[in-house]
Amino acid sequence: MQLVRVALALPLMRLFDYLLPAGQRRPPLGARVRVPFGRQQKIGILVDFPAVSEVEPSQLKQLSVVLDQQSLFATEMWHMLNWAAGYYQAPLGEVLFSALPSRLRRGESAAEQTKILWKITALGRQALSGGELSRMKKQQEALQALCQAPLEKGNNTFATSIWAKLKSKDWVQEVIEEADIIPWHQSAANIVNPGERLSLNKQQALALSQLIFHQGFAAWLLEGVTGSGKTEIYLQLIEETLKKGCQVLVLVPEIGLTPQTLQRFRARFSLPVDALHSELNDTQRLQVWQRARSGQSAIVIGTRSALFTPFERLGLIVIDEEHDPSFKQQEGGWRYHARDLAVLYAKQQNIPVLMGSATPSLESLHNVARGKYRHLVLSQRAGSGSRLSHQLIDLKGRLVHKGLSETLLRKMGEHLEKGNQVLLFLNRRGFAPVLLCHECGWMASCPHCDKTYTYYHHQRILRCHHCGGQHRVPMQCRDCGSTHLITTGLGTEQLEEMLSSRFPQFGITRIDRDTTARKGHLEQHLSDIRQGKSRILIGTQMLAKGHHFPDVTLVALVNVDSALFSLDFRAEERLAQLYVQVAGRAGRAGKPGEVILQTHYPEHPLLQLLLQQGYPAFARQALLQRQSMGLPPFSAQALFHARSRNEADGEKMLQQLADYFLQSKREKNISGLEVLGPMPAPLAKKSDQFRWQLLLQHPSKGVLQHLLTDFQSHFEPKFSSVRWSLDVDPLDLS
Known part of the structure; x- marks a missing residue:
C-alpha cells in the first residue's frame, strides 16, 4: 500500500502518515484529504509520499476521502509556504491551511459552483411602483436592490426572513445561474477609463521608465515624500502589466485604506478589481480566491493575507506603505512578514515587486545598501502639492x-x-487614560491586566484597551472612600x-x-x-x-x-x-x-x-x-513568548529554554549568541495571564535559524500549564 504524509491544522511541529486505499488514484501534493484522527475526521493536506514511516505499518490507518484531484497550490506558492514554515519555525499544517479560505479549510469544494440568485418578478415590480411597501422598509429596499441587479442567495446584506416574505408573495423568484468563467483579458474592451491618467513630472517619469524597461524579477523600493505621486506610478506600472495580459496583486497595510484604494482603482481601470480583507464573509473570500485563480480578476487589493491568493498569471506585486508594521502577523497563528515573503514569492515567479513609502523601514534601506533592493527616489511633491x-x-x-x-x-x-x-x-x-482619587492617589486599574482603565465620559464607563473588559465608573474611591475622583x-x-x-x-x-x-x-x-x-x-x-x-x-x-x-x-x-x-x-x-x-x-x-x-x-x-549596537537589521532576533495563569510557570519554562540555548552555545562554540531573559513582558499581565519573554540574538540569520531548527527537533518544554510561541524577526517586543 502507498504511504502518504499529511499536514493537519494543528499547533504541532510534526506530520502524520496514512495509507492510500487500494485502487485509489494517487492524488497530487497540495490536495486535501479527509483522515481519521482519534475519534474525529479531520481535513489534511497531502505533503509527501514517504518510502517508510516511523509508525508500525499495522498501526497506520487509511485516509478516508481524497477531496481534490489537483493541487490547491501552484508550484511557486507551494515552495514559498514550505520555505516560510521552516524560516518562521511554524507547523507546516498551520501555514498551509492559513493560505486557504475558511470554506476550503472545512472541506468544501474548490471548484466554482452554480449560483442561486434572487430576481424580482413582475408582481414585485407592480408592488414596488404601487406603494404597497410604504410600511415595509426592508422589503422595499430589497426589491429596489433587485431592480439594479440580481442578488446571490445567502450572500447579500438582507436577512433570510425578508426573502422568505417576498417569496411567499411571489414578488421574487430563485433562478439558478451556471458559473461563467471568462478570464479578464478576454472580456475587457479597454484597460484604462478615459481621462483618468495623470501627467508625470521628470522624477516620476524617470522612475516609471526604469520600472517598465527592466525585465524579470527585481525588488524596487520607491521612496517618495508624501504627495510625490507614488500612487500614480503604481497605476501606470499596473497599466503596463495589464497590457501584457498579467494580473496584479496590491497589498495595503490596513483595512481602513482598502475602500478608498478600491474606489480609486475601479475609477481608473475598466476591469474586474477584487478586494480581500477581514470584513468579507467566508463565501465572498472563497469567490475572490476562485476568481483570481481562474483568471477572472485583473487586480486583487488586500491586506497581508491576500499574499496567499492564487493567480492564473501574476505579473506584478505592489506593496504600499511597505514600512507599516501591520504587514507583520503579530499575534495568533504563525508570525510571518508579508513584505518579506512577497519579495521571495516574486523572485520565484520572476516578476517585479514594487514597495513604496515616504518613510522606508530601516530594514529596506539596509537591503538597498546591500544591493538586494533597487532604489528609486521622488524628492518633490507632484502636481500642486506645496512645501x-x-x-x-x-x-x-x-x-x-x-x-x-x-x-x-x-x-x-x-x-x-x-x-x-x-x-x-x-x-x-x-x-x-487614567481615573484616580484626588485624596489618596488610587487609580482605577483592570484586575485582569494590571493596567489602568481608560475613562469614557459620554458612556460613563471604564474600559481596558488590552482585554476589552469594562465597568461602570465608581462613585467613590475603592481605597479611602473619597468621592473626589478626577481624570488625568x-x-x-x-x-x-x-x-x-x-x-x-x-x-x-x-x-x-x-x-x-x-x-x-x-x-x-x-x-x-x-x-x-x-x-x-x-x-x-x-x-x-x-x-x-x-x-x-x-x-x-x-x-x-x-x-x-x-x-x-x-x-x-x-x-x-x-x-x-x-x-x-x-x-x-x-x-x-x-x-x-x-x-x-x-x-x-x-x-x-x-x-x-x-x-x-x-x-x-x-x-x-x-550597527554600533549590533541591533537589527545588523543582527537576527527570535523572541519566545510564554503566558500562564501561574506567574512562576512561564518564567520557569523560559528558563529551561535559556539553559538549553546557553548549553548549545558552549557545546557548539557559537560566538556572538546573546540569550536575554527570561524577563517579564512590558505588559506583564493580560487577561489574567502572566507574560514572560526570552530573546535570542545573533549577527547571522543562518546561525540563528540552524539553532532554532535544532531546538524544535530536540527540546520539549515540560510545563503543560504554559502556552508559548516563537516570533522570528519580531517587530513588537511588548
Whole structure:
C-alpha cells in the first residue's frame, strides 16, 4: 500500500502518515484529504509520499476521502509556504491551511459552483411602483436592490426572513445561474477609463521608465515624500502589466485604506478589481480566491493575507506603505512578514515587486545598501502639492488647555477662518487614560491586566484597551472612600469635547477605533471630511497615512513625548515615520501647509534632525546607531513568548529554554549568541495571564535559524500549564 504524509491544522511541529486505499488514484501534493484522527475526521493536506514511516505499518490507518484531484497550490506558492514554515519555525499544517479560505479549510469544494440568485418578478415590480411597501422598509429596499441587479442567495446584506416574505408573495423568484468563467483579458474592451491618467513630472517619469524597461524579477523600493505621486506610478506600472495580459496583486497595510484604494482603482481601470480583507464573509473570500485563480480578476487589493491568493498569471506585486508594521502577523497563528515573503514569492515567479513609502523601514534601506533592493527616489511633491513649514512648540511653562497650547489654538483659528481644515493627531482613544482619587492617589486599574482603565465620559464607563473588559465608573474611591475622583491625561474623546466648546461653529470628526467600529462608519466619516462638513479632524493612526484631504492646511501632533524615551529600540524609527506620515496630510492641493509638534523636549536630537534634515538623514543616523549596537537589521532576533495563569510557570519554562540555548552555545562554540531573559513582558499581565519573554540574538540569520531548527527537533518544554510561541524577526517586543 502507498504511504502518504499529511499536514493537519494543528499547533504541532510534526506530520502524520496514512495509507492510500487500494485502487485509489494517487492524488497530487497540495490536495486535501479527509483522515481519521482519534475519534474525529479531520481535513489534511497531502505533503509527501514517504518510502517508510516511523509508525508500525499495522498501526497506520487509511485516509478516508481524497477531496481534490489537483493541487490547491501552484508550484511557486507551494515552495514559498514550505520555505516560510521552516524560516518562521511554524507547523507546516498551520501555514498551509492559513493560505486557504475558511470554506476550503472545512472541506468544501474548490471548484466554482452554480449560483442561486434572487430576481424580482413582475408582481414585485407592480408592488414596488404601487406603494404597497410604504410600511415595509426592508422589503422595499430589497426589491429596489433587485431592480439594479440580481442578488446571490445567502450572500447579500438582507436577512433570510425578508426573502422568505417576498417569496411567499411571489414578488421574487430563485433562478439558478451556471458559473461563467471568462478570464479578464478576454472580456475587457479597454484597460484604462478615459481621462483618468495623470501627467508625470521628470522624477516620476524617470522612475516609471526604469520600472517598465527592466525585465524579470527585481525588488524596487520607491521612496517618495508624501504627495510625490507614488500612487500614480503604481497605476501606470499596473497599466503596463495589464497590457501584457498579467494580473496584479496590491497589498495595503490596513483595512481602513482598502475602500478608498478600491474606489480609486475601479475609477481608473475598466476591469474586474477584487478586494480581500477581514470584513468579507467566508463565501465572498472563497469567490475572490476562485476568481483570481481562474483568471477572472485583473487586480486583487488586500491586506497581508491576500499574499496567499492564487493567480492564473501574476505579473506584478505592489506593496504600499511597505514600512507599516501591520504587514507583520503579530499575534495568533504563525508570525510571518508579508513584505518579506512577497519579495521571495516574486523572485520565484520572476516578476517585479514594487514597495513604496515616504518613510522606508530601516530594514529596506539596509537591503538597498546591500544591493538586494533597487532604489528609486521622488524628492518633490507632484502636481500642486506645496512645501510644508514645520514648527516645534515647547510646552514647558506654557498655559495648556486640555493638552493644546494657546499658540496651537490660535493657529487653528487662523486656518479655520480661511475656510481650511485642521487635523489633530493624538494616538490615545477615550476621554482620559487614567481615573484616580484626588485624596489618596488610587487609580482605577483592570484586575485582569494590571493596567489602568481608560475613562469614557459620554458612556460613563471604564474600559481596558488590552482585554476589552469594562465597568461602570465608581462613585467613590475603592481605597479611602473619597468621592473626589478626577481624570488625568488626554484622549481623543476629551479633545473633541474641548474643541466643540472652543470652536462651536465648525464641524468636528473624530476617527479612532471607537467611532469606526461599526461597518460603514469609517467611510461615512471620510465622506463628511471630503465634503467639507467637518473642518476639524481628530484622529489616531487611522488618519495618519494614505488619505488625501486637499483642504487640510494645518496638522498638529498633540502628544508624542512618550515615544522619545521608550525602551523599545524601534520606537524612534516609528515616531519619525509617524511624524512624516501625519505631516504629509497637509498642503496637498496647492495650499500652503503647516505642521506643528507640541513637546516638552524640543531639543531632542531626533526631533531636531527630522525637522532640519528630514527622514533620509534620520534613517542614515539611526542605521549607524543600530550597527554600533549590533541591533537589527545588523543582527537576527527570535523572541519566545510564554503566558500562564501561574506567574512562576512561564518564567520557569523560559528558563529551561535559556539553559538549553546557553548549553548549545558552549557545546557548539557559537560566538556572538546573546540569550536575554527570561524577563517579564512590558505588559506583564493580560487577561489574567502572566507574560514572560526570552530573546535570542545573533549577527547571522543562518546561525540563528540552524539553532532554532535544532531546538524544535530536540527540546520539549515540560510545563503543560504554559502556552508559548516563537516570533522570528519580531517587530513588537511588548
